[in-house]
Every structure is written in C-alpha cells, then in structure tokens.
Amino acid sequence: MPNQVTRRIFDFLKDIPPFTFVDSEEALMKIAERAEVEYLPPGTVIFRPGDPPLDRFYIVKEGAIDLLRLVGTEEQLVERCGEGESFGLRPLLAEDNHLFLARSAEESLVYAINTEGFKNLLNNFPALTQYLAVSMAGSNRYTMAPPAPTTSTTAEVPLVTSLLESQRLERSRLPITCQTTARIIDAAKLMTEHNVGSIVVVDPAGHPVGIITDRDFRQKVATGVRSPKDKVGTIMGKPVVCISRDKTAADVQIMMVRKKVNHLVQTEDGTDKSRITGVVSKHDLLVIQGNNPAVLIREIGRAKSAGYLRTLRERAEKMLATYLGQEISISFITTVMTQLNDEIIRTCMKLSLARMQAEGKGNPPAPFDWLALGSQGRGEQLLRTDQDNALIFEDVAPARYNAVKDYFLQLAGYVTEFLHQVGFKYCPADMMASNPKWCMPVSQWKQQFSHWMAENTAENLLNISIFFDFRGVWGDGSLPAKLTKHIFQELEGGRDRFLASLAQSALDNPSPLTFFRNFVVERSGENKDQFDLKRRVMRPLTDAARVLTLKAQIGSVNNTFRRYEALAKLEPQNAELYREAAQAYELLIRLRATIGLQRNDSGRYLKPKELSSTQRLLLRNSFTPVKEIQSLLELRFQLTFLR
Amino acid sequence: MKKESWLNKIWGYLPGRYTPDRAEWPEWYTSYADASAADRPPGKSLLSSARILVIDAETTGLDYRKDRLISLGGLRLSGSTIYVADHFEAYLPTPTELSAESAVSIHGIVPNSSRYVYDTEAELLRRLLLFLGPQGIIVGHHIGFDVAMINMALGRQGAGPLLNKVVDTGGLAERLQPAGYWTPPEKFSLDNLARRYRIPLSDRHTALGDAYITAVLWLKLTARLSDKLGRELTVEDVAG
Known part of the structure; x- marks a missing residue:
C-alpha cells in the first residue's frame, strides 16, 4: 500500500498535464514514489541559462516560479508558472541546456519528478508523447486549441448552418x-x-x-x-x-x-x-431544421408575447450549445446570435409600440433610435446578460420637450420590461433607456459625450466603455451616425489627454499574469475566490481595441474582432499582436459561453477548479496578449509618465 | 532545543525508570550507541548538509508511562528537499488492555487492523535506529513526548535512550514569534501553525501525514530563521 504522502503526490499529479495523459494508476504511482518535495524560499534560483539538464523537472505544488530570459543584464519574464504547472522539462527532452533562469517568485513548494522514470513512460503512452511534442514545439501558443474553423464570410453562412x-x-x-x-x-x-x-x-x-x-x-x-x-x-x-x-x-x-x-x-x-x-x-x-437561425429569426419577428420570445431565445441557446460543441468559428456564432438578439429587441419594440397605441398614447412624436450598448452594441453577446441600452430622439421644440420625453420614457419602460421577461435582466446600474439620464435628444447626447471626453473621471471612463460601443437597433436609423460624427469632431479638436486617460483605464485591470498563481481571484464579495473573466481579461482587450481605433480615427467599427482586424491592416508591424489579441478574445468568448451554458448563468465568474486543464491552459495563454497589448498602450500613449 | 536536552537528562532520574547497563543492550543498540559516540555532527556545520529526520508517533494515549506507540512515521530531509521515497513507516499491535481507548477517534487507526503490517517493538526500534543513524537530527512537533515514548520502548527492550540531537518545531515557532503571557498554549499546536504557515492539513493524525506537515513547517520555519539571522543556519542554531 502506498504511503499517504506518495498518495497525495499521486492525487495531485493525476489531474494535471502532462500526467493526465498517463492513464495507468500503476505507472503514475511509480512516478509519484520517486518524486521529491522541494521547498523554495522566495528568490531561490533553480536553474540558470546554460545549465545542463538536471535529472529532474518540476511541478509547482504551491507558490509561483518565474521563468526569465536574460538579455544582457536585463531579465524578461517569459512565463510565471503557478500551481499545477510544470517547468524544466524541455531541456530534458531536447537534451539541450537550459535557456531560462528559473527563480521562485514567492515561497513555493515544488515536486521534483525524476526524469529517468518519466522517460520510460514516453514509450508506453503515445498521448503523453504527443502532448509534450505539441507543447514543446511552442511555436503557437494556441496549439492546444481545437482546430480553428475557417473564417466564415456572410456568403458562407447558410452552408455552415446546414452542416449541423x-x-x-x-x-x-x-x-x-x-x-x-x-x-x-x-x-x-x-x-x-x-x-x-x-x-x-x-x-x-x-x-x-x-x-x-x-x-x-x-x-x-x-x-x-x-x-x-x-x-x-x-x-x-x-x-x-x-x-x-x-x-x-x-x-x-x-x-x-x-x-x-x-x-x-x-x-x-x-x-x-x-x-x-x-x-x-x-x-x-x-x-x-427547427433550430436554424433563419427560422428562429422569422419566428422571433412573428412572436406576439414575451413568453414565446423567451422560449425562442432558449431554443437559440440550444443552437448555441451545438455551435460551441461543433467548434464553429466564433465570428460566425456572434454574428448569428447578435442578429437573434437584435430581432428580439425589435420585436419587444413592436410589442411596446402596440401597447402604447392600445393605451391611446399614439405614435412616436419624433424620430428616434434604440441603441444597444456594451457587448450587445459590439455584437459580441452570446448569452443573456444584463441589459445595457439607451434611446436617442430628434431634438424637438422646447414646448414639446417634456411630452416627447415622457412618451419615450414610457416606451422604453415597456421595452425593458419585455426584455426582462425574455430573460435579459434589468441592468443593476440602471444603464437602460428607461432611465431619464439615458433617454435624451440628440443635442443632449452630444453634450453628454463631450462632457465624458472632457472630464476624465473614473466614472466617466466607465460610462465611455459602455456607451461608446453604441449601435442603433431599431428606429429612424439616422441618429446614431450623428453621434458618431460628433465624437470624431471632438477628437479632431485635440483630445490626447482623453485618449491617454482612456488607455490608462484599459490598464487599470492589471494583467492576471503578474499575480499569484494562475488566476487572480476576487478577494471579497459574493464572487470571492472566483476569477472574473470579464474584468480581468475581456475588458482589457475590448478597452484596448476601442481606444486604439479611436486614436486611429477608424469610425463605425465597434466590434472587438473587427477593430483588431482593422488595426492589423493599419499597422502591419503590430499585425501579429493584434491577431493574437483577437484570437485570445474569441477564445474567451467561447470559454465564457461554454461555462455560462453549463451553469445557466452569464459565465462571467469562473472557479479555477471547475475548468478542465486544457481550458486552464488556454485561458492562461490568453493572458499573454493581454499583457502585450497593455504594454503597447503604455508605449503609444506614454502612460509611464502618468503613473 | 534546550527543553528537549533538559528532558532527555531528566528521563534517567525519573523514579521507576529502569536504565539498562551496556552489558544488557541488544546488539542493534550497541552499534548505534558506538557510532553515535564516535561520530557526533559538529555544531558549527551547516544545517543544510545535515541529515534531518522528521518523525511523528501515534500512541494509545498521552501518558508516556502507561501508553504505547502504535505507529511511527518519518521522512528524511536534506537541505530544502523532502526525500519522500526514503521514508519510515511502521505499525505496532495495540496491547489488549489499551485497545478500547478514545485515541482511535483521533488517529483513526483501528487497533490490530489487518490493513497494516505489524512489527514487533524490538524490530520497529531496530529499523528506526537504522533510519535515524547516529548523525541524524530528529525533528518533530512537540517532539519531547514522541522521544519519551520511544525511550520508554527502548528501555523495555533493554536498550538505552535515543542519542540524536532533537529539535522541536513548536519551540522553533515560539522562537520566531515569542509568546506573550497572554498567548494561549494552543497557538503553537501543529494545526494552528500549519494554518499560519499555509500548509494544507491533509492526512492529519496519521504518523506519516503529520510528519509531512511537520517537515514542510520545518522548512518554512528554518527559512524564516535564516532570514532573521541574515545568514545560513548551522546545526547549533537550532539544536544547541
């Protein structure tokens, strides 16, 4: 019978790669039996560049180990290995000297795995060898990702759908x-x-x-x-x-x-x-094809009650689950889901207008547009998250203003109520068109945006991150363009400070790489010990894309992938990074939707333990582009001076 | 630690304790005692090169005069590495008159269960002395009690007491953070220290599991002491 200490080591190893690929308890137990436990106070050097391979490699049990590249006297952080991650394996397999400096970033315990015993496994477990070959290749940090489907263009849409x-x-x-x-x-x-x-x-x-x-x-x-x-x-x-x-x-x-x-x-x-x-x-x-998006969209358009809309949205979620399971490209999935969500908004709008009519309130007293904000505005919303919307109406004579505003407030009240019934919860911060603050005529919206751009308080910057990604979904159709034009006019007047503050706010959520272990978990509140996917990695990417496109004066693109695409065309020297950022963002959307569907919530908060080891690896890999994009922002907007 | 060497000296004078003469020693103890006399680790040598044996005993109760050892676990350390493969693990049958004791609920070892391979007391001690070696430094939590239990057993087998240097991790923790008059004694319990130094409490109350927790605690405490003194530790820094 193995002793308890060996048993613990075995239990730890069996759940983490590469050992997950050793599907024999006996073989893995042999590895565990030969393992040693090393304690490393902070700052302990484990190996240096040029050192010959040791007879062991390491798995972090507790703490964190930095792998650093030495360039002259400068140290560059290549990777921070957290709990459950291995390091020092490459030189053993490549029979090559160490390339990096490995040093404990904090008090750490590592399991030292004997190489001799480990090498014996390679012959017997082909999956293990394959995994190692892939991770050693290291050329593409997304190698563990499922094969990327080809990018869908609009013309391909029906084809991809039918393949289901x-x-x-x-x-x-x-x-x-x-x-x-x-x-x-x-x-x-x-x-x-x-x-x-x-x-x-x-x-x-x-x-x-x-x-x-x-x-x-x-x-x-x-x-x-x-x-x-x-x-x-x-x-x-x-x-x-x-x-x-x-x-x-x-x-x-x-x-x-x-x-x-x-x-x-x-x-x-x-x-x-x-x-x-x-x-x-x-x-x-x-x-x-009952769950064909075209059928669903048509049905949504014909729906006469919020209850039926809810059923249809649930069917759409089943379709989404199939899509996610089939590794269909995220750009296609987001396009379809955005169209579905838009159609739901339009139907809720029609139902609300009918209700206004029925109550004798008549037709809209002025041209208006319904604006989707935030992720729905960017066309990136997959799951039913909280509503973020606003209403813009044409300027009217002061005498009529109050009556007109009352009409639209009431209309918006109905729309948000219908949306709530469909399953889009009320926004807790009340960023909805039913709030008098976010139901305004064109002139007031222009003032509002000018104000946000002039006074760069934290609150204003947060508003910008939500309101700047507006998109007209229903209505006259001409008003959102007026707002966009106004924003770019304002920018031409020299708003470097505004852009710098905006870039700064994109850095306010420091890359999760710089923290303890794999993930920075929330320290308090109801989501304590969970990883905030939106705040930690997704928002930095959307914020960066927004400020970079504003700086580049690229109007009318308000989708994060397309923003990075546009940026890649504009700056070939950074194209690689932008593509990686877009790729990382796709991956995060997919991960969030997959987890959200599993748990039937927004998928925003993750418990690191509920992720599979591959998901963890992919998530951690996405941190690198986040960090690199943040460095680029720092450089471009010279933010180091502001700090 | 001072307390332990003091305890060690006292054992010999306690009433009712029988200290056998060299002539009566079993052969395995004689060779251990001779090697020990010839080969004491010098106090000035570096602690990182010393052979450290973290041990933990599970017993039928807390009275060293009446209670018996039922299992003993040990791990070898050198520098900052725990050599899990080089471990000591042994079980003794529970004497019938002590088998109905409440300690079963603490350590979960069912008396005379067929799950374990049992040694005789003499065999366990012989193996233990080989594991410790004359040079080994014994480390344990509130180790004084464990050493007393082992010494009683050694006495029963006609052997003399343990001769190794002994360090108590409880005493070490107190040295790093001295207790005030208001400090409750349980502050330096293994559970509290493990929590304080963030060591997971798995396999608590198995001899080897406790030895592992104590070993990690030992590594964390000596690293802090070395930090505090601003130099590498020598043997006499901890085992005076």
Missing part, C-alpha cells in the same frame, strides 16, 4: 407531376388541388425534364408572356437539379445554394435519367 443538419432526407414529399404534353392551366389546377408550390414535368418513362413553381406562374403567365393554354414546356425551368435519396439536409442545402434553386428533385440514381421519387423545397428544409 446531418439527418437524412429519407422522407421527402411525394412528387406531383405532369406530362410534357400537359397545358399550363392543367398544371396550375393540379398544384392548387394538392396545395403545393411546385410541379415536376416528366417524360413518359417518369424521368424529370423540368419543374414549374409558383414563381413561374407569377413571372411568365400572370404577366401575359404566356397563355395558360400553352404547353408546360414553355414555362418550365430546366434542366432540373437532381439528387439521390441518400443525401442529407446539409447536402441539399449546399446544392440549392450552389445551383441557386429553391427546389430539388430526388430520383432513383440521383440523375435526371431515372425515375422521380420526391421533391425537396427550401421551405421543407426550414421545417426540418
């Missing part, structure tokens, strides 16, 4: 057919009789030769181009696009997009040289 639908289309509609000799009027009668939108024209052998749809009647018969007494051959589309019966919904949809048709004919062998067996229309596909 792999069920086979075995039962398609029984085809309604007519012979080539039939007249147009006969075909129309048949279609009406069977209540279908298309009819297939077949030759005597039952092979399809053409297809007639409702659209052909509209375009060619109703316009008088053809007489109803003409033969069907004069209006039918040909050749027909055929598929075989074993194709899936995905195949069908791809085919429809490629051939630009709305109907496909199923035949025995998939060509038009065999008998027809069925017909599939675009509409049939939509019915099959």
Whole structure:
C-alpha cells in the first residue's frame, strides 16, 4: 500500500498535464514514489541559462516560479508558472541546456519528478508523447486549441448552418407531376388541388425534364408572356437539379445554394435519367431544421408575447450549445446570435409600440433610435446578460420637450420590461433607456459625450466603455451616425489627454499574469475566490481595441474582432499582436459561453477548479496578449509618465 | 532545543525508570550507541548538509508511562528537499488492555487492523535506529513526548535512550514569534501553525501525514530563521 504522502503526490499529479495523459494508476504511482518535495524560499534560483539538464523537472505544488530570459543584464519574464504547472522539462527532452533562469517568485513548494522514470513512460503512452511534442514545439501558443474553423464570410453562412443538419432526407414529399404534353392551366389546377408550390414535368418513362413553381406562374403567365393554354414546356425551368435519396439536409442545402434553386428533385440514381421519387423545397428544409437561425429569426419577428420570445431565445441557446460543441468559428456564432438578439429587441419594440397605441398614447412624436450598448452594441453577446441600452430622439421644440420625453420614457419602460421577461435582466446600474439620464435628444447626447471626453473621471471612463460601443437597433436609423460624427469632431479638436486617460483605464485591470498563481481571484464579495473573466481579461482587450481605433480615427467599427482586424491592416508591424489579441478574445468568448451554458448563468465568474486543464491552459495563454497589448498602450500613449 | 536536552537528562532520574547497563543492550543498540559516540555532527556545520529526520508517533494515549506507540512515521530531509521515497513507516499491535481507548477517534487507526503490517517493538526500534543513524537530527512537533515514548520502548527492550540531537518545531515557532503571557498554549499546536504557515492539513493524525506537515513547517520555519539571522543556519542554531 502506498504511503499517504506518495498518495497525495499521486492525487495531485493525476489531474494535471502532462500526467493526465498517463492513464495507468500503476505507472503514475511509480512516478509519484520517486518524486521529491522541494521547498523554495522566495528568490531561490533553480536553474540558470546554460545549465545542463538536471535529472529532474518540476511541478509547482504551491507558490509561483518565474521563468526569465536574460538579455544582457536585463531579465524578461517569459512565463510565471503557478500551481499545477510544470517547468524544466524541455531541456530534458531536447537534451539541450537550459535557456531560462528559473527563480521562485514567492515561497513555493515544488515536486521534483525524476526524469529517468518519466522517460520510460514516453514509450508506453503515445498521448503523453504527443502532448509534450505539441507543447514543446511552442511555436503557437494556441496549439492546444481545437482546430480553428475557417473564417466564415456572410456568403458562407447558410452552408455552415446546414452542416449541423446531418439527418437524412429519407422522407421527402411525394412528387406531383405532369406530362410534357400537359397545358399550363392543367398544371396550375393540379398544384392548387394538392396545395403545393411546385410541379415536376416528366417524360413518359417518369424521368424529370423540368419543374414549374409558383414563381413561374407569377413571372411568365400572370404577366401575359404566356397563355395558360400553352404547353408546360414553355414555362418550365430546366434542366432540373437532381439528387439521390441518400443525401442529407446539409447536402441539399449546399446544392440549392450552389445551383441557386429553391427546389430539388430526388430520383432513383440521383440523375435526371431515372425515375422521380420526391421533391425537396427550401421551405421543407426550414421545417426540418427547427433550430436554424433563419427560422428562429422569422419566428422571433412573428412572436406576439414575451413568453414565446423567451422560449425562442432558449431554443437559440440550444443552437448555441451545438455551435460551441461543433467548434464553429466564433465570428460566425456572434454574428448569428447578435442578429437573434437584435430581432428580439425589435420585436419587444413592436410589442411596446402596440401597447402604447392600445393605451391611446399614439405614435412616436419624433424620430428616434434604440441603441444597444456594451457587448450587445459590439455584437459580441452570446448569452443573456444584463441589459445595457439607451434611446436617442430628434431634438424637438422646447414646448414639446417634456411630452416627447415622457412618451419615450414610457416606451422604453415597456421595452425593458419585455426584455426582462425574455430573460435579459434589468441592468443593476440602471444603464437602460428607461432611465431619464439615458433617454435624451440628440443635442443632449452630444453634450453628454463631450462632457465624458472632457472630464476624465473614473466614472466617466466607465460610462465611455459602455456607451461608446453604441449601435442603433431599431428606429429612424439616422441618429446614431450623428453621434458618431460628433465624437470624431471632438477628437479632431485635440483630445490626447482623453485618449491617454482612456488607455490608462484599459490598464487599470492589471494583467492576471503578474499575480499569484494562475488566476487572480476576487478577494471579497459574493464572487470571492472566483476569477472574473470579464474584468480581468475581456475588458482589457475590448478597452484596448476601442481606444486604439479611436486614436486611429477608424469610425463605425465597434466590434472587438473587427477593430483588431482593422488595426492589423493599419499597422502591419503590430499585425501579429493584434491577431493574437483577437484570437485570445474569441477564445474567451467561447470559454465564457461554454461555462455560462453549463451553469445557466452569464459565465462571467469562473472557479479555477471547475475548468478542465486544457481550458486552464488556454485561458492562461490568453493572458499573454493581454499583457502585450497593455504594454503597447503604455508605449503609444506614454502612460509611464502618468503613473 | 534546550527543553528537549533538559528532558532527555531528566528521563534517567525519573523514579521507576529502569536504565539498562551496556552489558544488557541488544546488539542493534550497541552499534548505534558506538557510532553515535564516535561520530557526533559538529555544531558549527551547516544545517543544510545535515541529515534531518522528521518523525511523528501515534500512541494509545498521552501518558508516556502507561501508553504505547502504535505507529511511527518519518521522512528524511536534506537541505530544502523532502526525500519522500526514503521514508519510515511502521505499525505496532495495540496491547489488549489499551485497545478500547478514545485515541482511535483521533488517529483513526483501528487497533490490530489487518490493513497494516505489524512489527514487533524490538524490530520497529531496530529499523528506526537504522533510519535515524547516529548523525541524524530528529525533528518533530512537540517532539519531547514522541522521544519519551520511544525511550520508554527502548528501555523495555533493554536498550538505552535515543542519542540524536532533537529539535522541536513548536519551540522553533515560539522562537520566531515569542509568546506573550497572554498567548494561549494552543497557538503553537501543529494545526494552528500549519494554518499560519499555509500548509494544507491533509492526512492529519496519521504518523506519516503529520510528519509531512511537520517537515514542510520545518522548512518554512528554518527559512524564516535564516532570514532573521541574515545568514545560513548551522546545526547549533537550532539544536544547541
């Protein structure tokens, strides 16, 4: 029986990479038995650059070890290894001298693992070898990430969606057919009789030769181009696009997009040289794909109650879970989810306007726009988080002002109430259009933004981080642009101090790398001992993207990925870093949504222990771009002088 | 520590304690005592090069005259490394007249359970002296009691007492943070010190588990003492 101390070491090792890949208790126990425990007071040097490989490598049990690169007399922090992380392994495997200086950053306990015993494992556990090879390669810090799907453009959208639908289309509609000799009027009668939108024209052998749809009647018969007494051959589309019966919904949809048709004919062998067996229309596909975003958006638009909207949003979340599980690109997922959320807002707006009408309050007394703020404004919201919104209306004569504002406040009150019922909770800080402070005419909004840009208090900077990412979702559509124009006019007037303060606030959440162990957990409050994903890593990235695009005078881009994309084009010398930042941000959105769906909350706070070791590794890797982006801000805005 | 060497001297004079003559010693004790006389670690040598043995005893109770050892765990340290592979672990059967004691609820060792391999008392002591060696410095928490228990056992086997230098981590902690007259005595208990120095309390009340906690405590305390003195520690800094 192993002793308790060895058992503890074993228990610790079995949950952390690379030992997770040793799936034999016996083999791992042997490693644990040979382990030694080393105590390192702060500042203890473990190895130096140029040292030959030791007979051991290390796992941090407690504390933190810095790996430093020496450049002349200067030390550069390469990595801070926290609890459960290993170091000193590379030289052993590469049979190479140490490259870095390893030194304890704080009082630490490390497990020293004997290399000889460890090397023996490599032959028996291929997954272990593979993992080590990947992490040793070290060229790409995202190597542990699942293979990145290709970036989707708008044109690809339906394709990607359809790939989710792999069920086979075995039962398609029984085809309604007519012979080539039939007249147009006969075909129309048949279609009406069977209540279908298309009819297939077949030759005597039952092979399809053409297809007639409702659209052909509209375009060619109703316009008088053809007489109803003409033969069907004069209006039918040909050749027909055929598929075989074993194709899936995905195949069908791809085919429809490629051939630009709305109907496909199923035949025995998939060509038009065999008998027809069925017909599939675009509409049939939509019915099959219950959780297709297009269907959901249409349903949302038709919804008549907040309760049904809530159901639809829950269906959207199921779809989101599938997407996340299938490693579909985050830019595609955020696009779809943003459209869904926008449609929900629009429907809530329609319901609210109807309610105002019903109460005799009439139509909106002035042009207005509903603004989504924060993550929904940036088009990055996946889960139902708190609402952040505002309302902007056209300036009106002072005499009418109070009445107009009252109308919009009441309207906004209804909209936020509907949204709350759908599952978007009220904003605890009351950053909602129903708050008189955030329901204003254009001129007052302009003043408000000028004020925020002039007086750079902490509160104002926080407001900027939320309000500057506004996006019009419903309404006249012209008012948000007025605000954007105003902001850039203000910037032209020389607002270096404003930008510097904004950059400074992006640094207020120091990179989690500089702290104890892997993660900086919250020290107090209800989220004590949890890692604040939003505050610690996501906000620094969005804040940095915002201030950099403002500085570069790139207007109208208010999505974090696209901001980094635009910046990468503008500054090729920093393109690599910007791409990494965007990649890290994608990863964080994915992680947050995955965790949020698991727990049915916003996914903002993480318990480091509930993450898998891969998730932890990915999360920690994302800290590096955060830190680098922050250094870039410091340099660009010369913030070291402000500190 | 002073207290321990003082205790060691007193044991010999306690009434009822029988100190066997050299002629009666078992062979394994004679060789230990001879090596010890020939080869004492010099006080000026560096503590980091000394052989440190952290030990912990589980007993049937707290009365060293009546109670017996039931298990003994030890870990070897050198410098700042705990050599887990080089550990000592041994169990003794519980004497029947002591088996119904409440201490079972503390250490969780069921008397005479078939889970353990039992040694005889003489075999345990022989192995222990080999593990300690003449040069080893014994470290333990409130180690005076453990040493007294071992010495009683040695006496029963016709051997003399332990001759190693002994350091109490409790005394060491007090030296780093002297107790005031208001200090409750439990302030220097293993539990409180482990909490204070952030050592996880897993496997508490197993001989080897406690030895491990004590070993980490020893490393943390000596690092602090070295800091306080501003130099590397020598053997006589802790074991005078």
